[in-house]
Amino acid sequence: MQDTVLIVGAGPAGLSAASTVTASGYKAVVVEKEEILGGAPIISGYAKLVPSGEWAKDAIGRMVSRVEEDSGVTIHKGAKVESLDGEVGSFTAKLSNGETVTAGAIVLATGFTHFDSINKPEWGFGTFEDVLTTTQMEQMVSTGKIACPSDGRVPERVAILLCVGSRDRQIGREWCSKICCTVSANLAMEIKEISPETDVFIYYMDIRTFGLYEDKFYWKSQEEFKTKFVKARIAEVTASPDGRLLVKGEDTLVKRPIIIPFDIVVHAIGMDPNEDNPEIAKVFGIGLEKHGFIERAEHYTNTCGTTRRGIYSCGAAYGPETIDDSISQGAAAASRAVADLNALVQKAS
Amino acid sequence: MAIHEKSLIEPDRLQTTESLVVDGVDVSGSWNTMITPRYLRDYDDDFEKTIQKYGGGENVHRCWQCGSCTNSCTMYAQNVQFNPRYWIYLTRLGLKDEIVKDKDIIWQCVSCNKCTNICPKDVRPEGVMKALAHWMEDQGITEKSPSSHFDETFWEEIYHTGRIEDAAVMMGFFKRTNQPLVQEWLVLFGQRMMKYLPVSQLLKMGLNFIVTPRTKSWGKTGEVLKAYVEEQKEAAHG
Amino acid sequence: MNSKDPKANNETQGVAGHGSFFQQTDLSREEAVKATDWVRKHVDRRTVDLGDRMDDVREHMYELEKDGEIIIHRITDEHEPQTVKTLFGWEKKIPTKQLWHHKSCGQCGNIPGYPTSLMWFMNEFGYVPGKDYLDETDQTSCTAWNYHGSGIGNVESLAAVFLRNFHQAYVSGKQHGHELGHFFPLVHCGTSFGNYKEIRKYLIESAELREKVKKILGKLGRLVDGKLVIPEEIVHYSEWVHVMRNRIASELQKIDVSNIRTTTHVACHYYKMVHEDAVYDPEVLGGNRTAIITSIAQALGAQTIDYSTWYDCCGFGFRHIISEREFTRSFTMDRKIRVAREEANADVMLANDTGCVTTMDKNQWIGRAHDQNFSIPIMADVQFAALACGADPFKIVQLQWHASPCEDLVEKMGISWSQAKKNFQEYLKEVENGNIEYLYNPELAYGGQA
Amino acid sequence: MATYAEMQQIYDDIRGDFRYDSELNGCLNCGICTATCPAAHFYDYSPREIVQLLWTENVEQIYDAMQEKIWACAQCMTCAARCPFKNSPGGLVAIMREVAIKHEMQSAKDVLRPFGRVMLKLITTGNQLSPDMIQPDHFPDWGPNIQKVEGDLSVLRKAIPVKTLQTVETAWEVSLKTSVEMYTIWEMTGVMKSLELMDENLFDVIEDFIDEKREEYEEWLEEQEDED
Known part of the structure; x- marks a missing residue:
């Protein structure tokens, strides 16, 4: 032995x-x-x-x-x-x-276990079909087509919310999941590659694309793929009557509350034990x-x-x-x- | 009833009808006052592209909001409302209404280019501010700035004659900007020229001012050039 | 792994997460809907192991009791409790019987149909006043409206008021021939509910605060064996409605409300203050939002319509509704009334707190001063339920105090508003002559026997 | 304008509250509080800004914010439910309001003057709202339909089938003994003192009222003894 x-x-x-x-x-x-x-x-x-x-x-x-x-x-x-x-x-x-x-x-x-977004219910996962997790979005990317799960339309806009199940004492998750920023930037590029008419917005409180991930993912997604980074942690996701999702936050750079329509909202889910x-x-x-x-x-x-x-x-x-x-x-x-x-x-x- | 927090509400968001009766109830003044909300409801996805088509705005999408531009800005030191980082952010998201609020200060950029020099991602903030100023002029949001007037007089002169006659450009600029054609400094300037320049030179200048000579065989070059520039502008801004 | 493997798309749970495998969607609606069945599928994993990182204040309470510091007013089998789940999957006991009505100053002063509908329900279930419930004059408001509005008042005063009221609840059974702790407090007000929970937490956490208020309670003769009495759970009336919803629907409902479109506004102080204590139920809104209010509307068979400002506050603001009404009316019109009207086309907005009902009910009329002519009936969940169970819109549900167009709703439910109003006006003459109908013998409220 | 030392004292009083440490754990400027704040949707008010001022110990701007901004908060506490740090911006505002009163800030007095009716009602009766406060004269903006049945208020109240609610000057009837107990709470917890700092006239009126009630209660007790 x-x-x-x-x-x-x-x-x-x-x-x-x-x-x-x-x-x-x-x-x-x-x-x-x-x-x-x-x-x-x-x-x-x-x-x-x-x-x-x-x-x-x-x-x-x-x-x-x-x-x-x-x-x-x-x-x-x-x-x-x-x-x-x-x-x-x-x-x-x-x-x-x-x-x-x-x-x-x-x-x-x-x-590890992926954070289950159902534990952050105010962000709409499990309530609205077009709210997905990064793993689900990756699966969608694997199919080679970007479409809203609710009705198959091509999204005009996708929002990726960072720190879902990370850095959140409300649900006992005090750690940073380390890789979601980079994964999200990567995902933004993949979405844009498959669906050039889709604009991707990433809502962040800090960007942590550490080490060599900085230019390869953060800069590249922004400079080549026109991903927009908005400094706001999202508070709630609801739906408007036309079926689009409404993302509610404060744009902390403009210092105003925002309520912005999106077609798909992606949770950048963290890593649980x-x-x-x-x-x-x-x-x-x-x-x-x-x-x-x-x-x-x-x-x-x-x-x-x-x-x-x-x-x-x-x-x-x-x-x-x-x-x-x-x-x-x-x-x-x-x-x-x-x-x-x-x-x-x-x-x- | 007074709104205590009135200073926390922009005046144009207060709606009050001074004298009003609804369903037989007098609800004049503050009884009917309503406030319109201040949250932002949407982005204009095309705005960034619009600004990128103006000279200087091309790299606006590279900004990651580090704030180096604002920190280094000559004007920011004078006026904290003058914030290139903020305008770049608004441009990126297409928050046009917010930009327009600063229409009266964006043009104050002194083009010292410290921002462009310090920017770690080559955004060229100075160019973005120029682009924004031009966009606002094009939209009729701001009056044409003196520099735009000068620019236009300058080019009109070129289209017309293929060359620049300083005195004509200056007079044209004064006319466009409603300034008196005879100005104290100009008179002084003229007197000194008369004193120091040879007579032949003065005569030539006077003649040129009156007849405005054209470049040899300029012909229709000016018109073609003008058409081409218009075409390019059309292609860039739609 | 082949992501198109049908097996992968249903029950399997990968190690790496809630194994909902994405399938390629098709442009046709039916196929798209089918492909995303997993989204609609019930997921119940809101029982995350939070370990020691999320504090359950009740655990500390039990420890304090063990150390002989406090007495816990417990919910016993006699209270016929039902167990519900709260936000983190924690359990909460809701007593259904032997309740001490802790009234709400706003409700009683402004929307009295609230407490009357609730007591009416208890009567309908055959509860015996003085045994199964008690309403008495020995109680003050929680005083938190003033505190949140003005800052006059402080944690000590709020704590002393809380303990004084709840001590009374604890001992109230005695003069009616019951044991200590017979009646368990049922809090009618959303703000009282939130405030009491917050104060309870401070009391449990701070020995200093306990010491301070103990002196006061001692002076008032409001200690038991020299100890503070703290209730095991703080229970809101809408939680009672929630656990009784199926009995209400099956035993008492008389009117079909399937044609009624309801929207829900849950009080912030119900589910946002000490939010881990709010009730969530996987059967209601997927367990993703608090079940309160929606659950009773559902049980009665009404349509429940979502709207984009579901999470928003009503605009009450404590001081604002009195002296900063420009804010209150603007907020409630923009974020609540307009949305419920335009988006949801609702027949009624149901709420569970005085402040919210007052705000949304009273502030819609003025909208017409600025082309915001939106209106919608506003009432409490328990009032709507009482209507559906055949309670009189005036005598019991007391809709005459509402400013919003409740007439439309009542008519749509098949009840004649004009007839009911006529009856009521006749009844008013009786009232003037002193012939008043009571839900319970008034003497009870003053220590008399039922 | 206060001196720096006074402003520092105000800040120290805020920081000294026993709730302070549990309501402020840190702040990364994420904005989730302001996102959900009803006041922020209408006022130039931001719970994030309040938290930042406290977190960075900016005593001058804290003082400024206490003049006006803290009164914009609607105390809905949505901010506290959402904050990933488990801060309670609304709770911090509540502390700041208490301190504003303690320091007799003129702005606090001005803000609270129209709210005096509620304070009066609360402190004297243990209720915060009574039917007679909601009269059409005070609330023209609530419209003509403020109640749907014409009639004398006291009769309409009597038509409520619960005796404890058939009152006009209080929301429900509060027993004399209960009221007197509550007065003791006000006195022992310093509420009366805060009130005196805020509004001396109101304080005098309430003191008289309380004295009267106490006398009434004493008399009632004597009567009870006589009966026994």
Whole structure:
């Protein structure tokens, strides 16, 4: 068992971890609760990824096939870890499919859950058909056609509302979801590309297209695709009798309330802790930080650690994370796991 | 009944009928006062494109509202209402009514170009203000500015003669702007010219002023040029 | 994953979210509607785990009680409570019986059909005055109208008034032969409801405030075992109407109102102040807006029409409606009356607070001074329900106090306004002669027996 | 015009309120409060601006805002329900109003003068509105149809089938004992003092009224004892 790493979750982080484990000459067992691999980008049908611009099904698809074709990886789909015994070097996990996995170390790549906009009802999701989330809009982009779900008309105007389910103490979500600004700018460009007659407005309180995302997404969406950024956090979305949506805010630069008609309103939904985290914490005996994400161990010398020895984590399980960084962290966590096992072998000999 | 917060309401949003009886009830004055709301109801999606077609407005869409232009502005230091960043924002969203409220100050831009120099995204705010000023003139929102009058006199002269005769342009400008043709400084200027310039030169100038010579074989060039400029303008602004 | 996979488009919930998979729409309306069925599909996940991050004040209250600091006036089985869900999926008990009517100064002074319709309903359900409900003179208003209007008053005074009134509710049963806590307060006013909840929160959070008001309540003899009495829930009358709506419709309704187009205006102080306590029901407005008012209109079978300014306040403004009426009338015309008229073409606007009814009812007439000739009947949900259940438009529903055109609505419901008015005018003669019909024996209000 | 020290004192009094810290957690200028503010739709008033002034401790402009702007707020509290920081701009305004009164600001006196009738009614009766306050003379703008049945107000009130509501000078009948208890609350919580600062005449009228009621109550108590 000291040659095996158990990886829970097969999103970008988990897939990256699995490949890193086998590349180091160890075996990986991947447990994924869904019937397919790929995690959020595949299951939610993301369109083009940030920042590569590759379609999710191609880019993450490559990661999936690399793992599926890897003889060093055993995959359990549609399964969860139900209980865990042992300690570093000799963990035994019982799976919901009846199988038992023994492994020397564990990587939790359990990711996140998209914020459910239904919890912010005044923004109209679930009330009006033309109020969508970014994931739904990405799915629409994937179909190659931009149309109002209510009646199929081509929208003249689309509003993207940032910070839906992020930075909002009213609903207990104090964190910034990090990537929505960039994703929204990207989405604005994709919409304009498919539907040049559609104008896209992004309502923001700050723009956080950090690092190299600045010019590639923020500037580009504005300069090349004429996306308009309006400094207003939206208060309420209602509908006017002609079926258009009315977006109510204060344009804080004009210092006036605004009530502006739109055809589609998109919620840039944030990243919640995986809704299974309480269960995951219990099964694996690890701690959660105060927002409900997996608690990170002291980071400087115990990189990718959790509160339990031999169990590591990575990616969005720790908190909102980009796909690229999740992939890197998956590799890092796998390295930590392998290093652990290596140390045990060294110690024994 | 007094509206205490009256100073918080722009006067043109107060509706009051001084003397009014409705259904037999006297509701004169403040009893019938209503206030019209101040919220913004829509954007004019085409306005940004309109301004981009004016010289100087091309890059208005690049603005991200950092405020460097306003911070560096010579006029802003004099008058905080003079706010290029704000006008650029209004232009982008097509909030025309708000821009028009500042019609009497936008033209005060002194073209120092500090804003254009400092702008991190090459918006060229100075150009945007010019574009806005011209748009307002075209719409009849503002009177033509003196500089526009000068510009037009200047070009009329060129179309007509293919060259510039300073005195004629100046007189034309004075006429258009209803200024007296004889001005104190001009008289002084003339006296000094007479004192220092050779007589032949003075005679030539006097003659040119009276007959306004044209460039050789100018012919219909002026008309063609004028037609072309009109055409270009038409194409740009519709 | 193939996004066109039919299985993916219905029940499955991806790890990555509320798995509503988008399908390509078609230009035809029918197909578009079909493709977006998932939007209309009921989603009930408003039970987010908020952990310790969202405070439920009731938890702290129970702790204080355990520490012997306060006494909680509890809702017991005797109150025959019904459990409803609030904004975050939290539960709230609404007592349906043994209620102490905490009246509203604005209602009673201005729209008396409000409390009378409510008590009329209780009678119709066979409630026994003095046992199942009590209306008495030992109560003051919450005093928050003045506080919000002028700033005269302060948290201490509001807290003392709150505790004084609710102490009386707690002990009121005694002189009618019941236990302490027999009657549970039912708050008629939206502002009282919001204000009391806010004050309760301050009281629970601040030991200093508790100390200060304890002195006052002690002086008034309004402590029980030396402790403050705080109710387990603050309950609004419209919540009682909400939980009774199906019984009202099935047992008492006499008039078909399916041809009536209703719009709803819920008081800001009902669902925006201490908003986690407002009632939400997945069956009403998809659980996306508070269920109050809409739920009773729905239960009665009336049409409920949405309009774009649903969330807007009425324009009441406390001081404004008295001395800044230019604002009040302008706001209510622009954001409420015009919209309900033009957009929704509503037959009636239903509300659940005095201030809102007064504002929208009284301020529409003046619109005609400036070409805003919009009008629409305004009344409380409970008044509309009483009409639908056959209550007299004058004697019980007291529509004579309204300025808006209630005549039109009453006629549309198939009730003869002119006949009812004639009857009432005859009844007024009886009243002058001292022959007054009462909903309960008046002596009860003064400590007498039923 | 107040001195800087006075303005600073006013700000300190606002900040010193025990609610202050829970009603102001920070502000990112998102504008959601002003978006939903009814006053902002008609007045040049912005809860965001009020919060910003407090957050940035701008004592001079806080003082300015207290002259006029804070009175525009309609106290609907929509701002508090929406703010992602869980601030309560409306609650902060309420604190500022209390402080304006405490400091006897002339603007507060001017604003509140027409509201005196409500204060009088409230403090003396425990009701805030009574049928006799809503007479057509006071409200021509409410139109001729202010009530749909002609008749003497007291008779119309008697036609309400609940005895406690058959009153004209109060919305409902409040027992003498209850009123007297309430006066004690006013005195012990400093409400009477605030009133005195605001409007001395009104204060005198109310004091007389309260004394009278108390006497009445004492007499009633004696009668009760005699009966026993």
